[in-house]
Amino acid sequence: MGALSITGIKPGSTSLKLTAGKITKTVPITVLSRNLLSYGPAEGSGLTATVNSNGSLHVTGTATGQWRGLSWTFPCPVQGTVKLSGTSIAGLSFNIKCLDAKGQQLGDQMNLGNSVMAIPADTVSLFLNVISTEATPTAKDGDLRVQLESGDTAHEWMKPDVTSLKGGL
Secondary structure (H helix, E strand, O other), rough: OOOOOOOOOEEEEEEEEEEEOOOOEEEEEEEEOOOEEEEEOEOOOOOOEEEOOOOEEEEOOOOOOOOOOOEEEEEOOOEEEEEEEOOOOOOEOOOOEEEOOOOOOEEEEEEEOOOOOEEEEOEEEOOOOOEEOOOOOOOOEEEEEEEEEOOOOOOOOOOOOOOOOOOEE
């Protein structure tokens, strides 16, 4: 019996037709983004996020205070070690928290400073937070490219599969 290895080139769907003698099977193939985040338009705490055509987040406005901003909560798509990477906007920071079934934080939050972490075993959802780090927030108008991926190596930024998740405070 032989083995078959398939490597996806870009996200999308296709199928693979396999034939052995008189038997033919068609197998659907879906290639997902390595960026495990989910986000979308959001407004709150003085900031507004929209999604650019390339999938990055465009953030404008002035946060109503330090540590105030936007957030998105979505099902945790993976277990094991993950790497957080990205580009930021001066005065804004992003982090990810792992939440249990009751919405309580598990373990430490992921920041760029501690960007490789193991997802705690009881994690059911992730909480992406984009917040002001300034004591007196200033106006923002820029793009964020945030990526969470399996493993401990950062790769070139890729648009997440979900960029329509409504965010909020």
